[in-house]
Amino acid sequence: MPTLEIRDLHVAVGDKEILRGVDLTVRSGETHAIMGPNGSGKSTLAYALAGHPKYTITSGTVLLDGEDLLEMKVDERARAGLFLAMQYPVEVPGVSVSNFLRSAITAVRGEAPKLREFAKDLKAGMDALSIDSAFAQRNTNEGFSGGEKKRHEILQLELLKPKIAILDETDSGLDVDALRVVSEGINRFRGLDGEGEGAGAGADTGVLLITHYTRILRYVKPDFVHVFAGGRIVEEGGPELAEKLENEGYEAYTKASA
Amino acid sequence: MGLETKPLSTLHERSSYNVADFAVPTGREEEWRFTPLSRLKGLHNGTAAASGTVDVTVDAAPEVTVETVGRDDARVGKAYVPADRISAQAYASFEKATVITVPREVVASRPTVITLRGAGGGAAYGHIVVRLEAMAEAVVVLDHGGSAVYADNVEFVVGDGATLKVVSLQDWDDDAVHVSHHHAQLAKDATFRSFVVTLGGDLVRLSPSVAYTAPGGDADLTGLYFVDAGQHLEHRLLVEHTVPNCRSNVTYKGALQGEDAHAVWIGDVIIRAEAEGTDTYELNRNLILTDGARADSVPNLEILTGEVAGAGHASASGRLDDEHIFYLQARGIPFDEARRLVIHGFFAQLLEKIEVEEIRARVLAAVEAELTR
């Protein structure tokens, strides 16, 4: 059963400490929402878990299925089953979406997919996310709109089938239709096919959903909500906590953490 | 005031068939300051006796005429007058020239491949003329390899409404020295496409230039180079707009890896007062893959008329972008593979420009081979 265990994680950028002791456990079948104001360190948590070289772990541990995640290289973490849908997906000039995805699938599965099978899966994945099939030949994320980039991240999520997915503000910059399409993709990944609670049995996957706003939580229902402020989790609860934030905002927490 | 402050237009004024009209370079001259003269094996100072061999063979399209001619042939040296000492030395020293002619209105049915193979033994000098008569169309490949100390001049004479596409591949052995001028002369509405690929050789200094004799000329010069440890690969471009309404576009990209890998790119574009309506752009990008590699990139644009349709240049040299690598690695792709994909991507748009399938495949394979070194 995949589990991501974060213990007392401290992270710095340069000499500046950004995360100041994060504790969080995500088990398979669970969806955790992390909500917090801008600048509270949500993306720092996401990047640090993925292994971005700019972020230095100053103390703490992170285990994925009991294995030390922090000892692994970026690509090893991904192959171990961690996925980060980035807030700002990177444009990679000259590398087509199709070529990129085939390389990624080959790396994660340990063998190259059969060409026909890959073409079929890619087409199906793109259709499900209302991505025009012409995107397969375009350069990765280059010239994509904000919404197109986010759909492309979820396409990767569905094709790579990780154990634990961190989704960093996947909802930002999406209009209502795109938000629904993207949420459906996340729910397919969770093994919940959009027919309301308990529709699917739930997949063997865990989700860490980072968001600033509550609107995506109407489509992707979290089991736990964590409030993030000043580089740590300051309050935890169930879905009802999201409603409280919706009504009251983050002011109480930003004042307390300042 | 040093040489560097001289306007381009005066720098490029000198030309002569006579070696004695050019002083032996000292390395302080603007045009020689990047080139390691000590590695030229005497090509620049008259000590390189013509004792070596570079075999020239031509596999021509059936519609194309191939001739081997003497120094006195009227078609030789007509479009280009040497503009530096080594060019003049090559002109003074070659014995036989190869003249390729595509007759009027003829469209060559397949590429004409000129294979130049160095067989060592000392310096060699050469001369090639490629002539496209009015409305003719052809693809010509210059394929350089082997071991050589070689200086040559290549003239491309593109007639009215004609289209010439040239691929020049420099994939010499590690000890080779090659100094070459490629001059294209474009008549009315002529189209010239040049694709230069420089990979192998100890020192390669290639100077492609373009001149227009009538309006409507269109030149597109693309280059790709991969510099390994100890190599000096230099490309010096000159486009001189002297007539109205012509177009030029220069795009050169290179990757460098290893100790003392050195790339030089000079992009000189002059728009003379008469050349109204000129449209030009030049770009050079270098990807520096390791410490110890150096790229010198100098774009120069001199505009002497107020009436241009467009004129711009850009030059950038930098490392592999960590964010690109991170993104690919974050999807499970191992570092080496991620690096390969990104470098490939860097060259991808250029490679697409090679229209001849088998040549594109060959260049692609050569780039792949560089990447796995």
Ligand SMILES: Nc1ncnc2c1ncn2[C@@H]1O[C@H](COP(=O)(O)OP(=O)(O)O)[C@@H](O)[C@H]1O
């Ligand atoms: N790469 C970075 N370089 C410099 N500062 C950074 C970097 N990433 C994050 N920070 C700083 O860390 C703090 C938290 O940022 P971030 O994690 O992006 O917050 P959030 O995602 O919650 O908006 C901010 O003060 C931000 O300026």
Ligand SMILES: [Mg+2]
């Ligand atoms: Mg963020």
